[in-house]
Amino acid sequence: MIYIGTDKRLAGYVVLSDTLRSESRHMIEGLNDIGVKPALFTGDNKNAATSIANALSINEYCAECMPKDKLNFIDKREKQKKSVCMIGDGVNDAPALKRATVGIAMGKIGSDIAIEAADIALVDDEVEKLPHLLSLSGKMMDTIKLNMSFSMVLNLIATVFAITGILNPIVGALVHNAGSVPVIINSSLLLKWRG
Numbered sequence: 001m002i003y004i005g006t007d008k009r010l011a012g013y014v015v016l017s018d019t020l021r022s023e024s025r026h027m028i029e030g031l032n033d034i035g036v037k038p039a040l041f042t043g044d045n046k047n048a049a050t051s052i053a054n055a056l057s058i059n060e061y062c063a064e065c066m067p068k069d070k071l072n073f074i075d076k077r078e079k080q081k082k083s084v085c086m087i088g089d090g091v092n093d094a095p096a097l098k099r100a101t102v103g104i105a106m107g108k109i110g111s112d113i114a115i116e117a118a119d120i121a122l123v124d125d126e127v128e129k130l131p132h133l134l135s136l137s138g139k140m141m142d143t144i145k146l147n148m149s150f151s152m153v154l155n156l157i158a159t160v161f162a163i164t165g166i167l168n169p170i171v172g173a174l175v176h177n178a179g180s181v182p183v184i185i186n187s188s189l190l191l192k193w194r195g
Contacts, residue, residue, distance in 0.1 A: 104120045
């Protein structure tokens with residue numbers, strides 16, 4: 001409140017509030033669409049946290065959090081066999097960024113210690129691509145598993161044929177090298193994947 005004069009007459013109010021980044025709502029919706037449950041853990045007061053959580057439709061949030069509260073959240077989720085991706089920018093986020101399955105620091109506005117503690121530092125702080133990156137990483141892991149399975153089965157079959165004399169060493173080398181082609185093609189499909 002602002003008072004003017006010696007009679008302390010009320011002249012007005014100054015209200016400060018956090019503003020949402022324009023891409024925040026789209027990012028949270030994208031995370032929900034791919035089955036990722038967002039949570040908000042902030043050192044801000046309860047009113048600010050509630051306002052932001054309500055605006056973004058985040059059901060799980062905690063206000064006035066200390067670093068140990070964020071660490072407890074991560075420990076609790078890991079005991080439930082769930083992975084945690086932590087996004088933060090401040091000194092108080094550093095322990096949780098280090099402890100999370102994946103820590104992402106806001107490189108442009110983040111503190112040096114948060115950037116050092118995180119696995120990934122966003123140079124331009126564009127978090128709206130996070131749902132796509134999480135989907136892509138899941139697709140990439142599926143591709144790796146498929147490629148590994150294909151290669152192991154092909155090599156097992158080729159080994160059996162080589163032991164029985166059906167496959168000579170030259171043809172075996174060709175089969176081995178030719179087996180890389182489907183793996184490369186399957187992996188290259190990730191370049192055009194939009195999930």
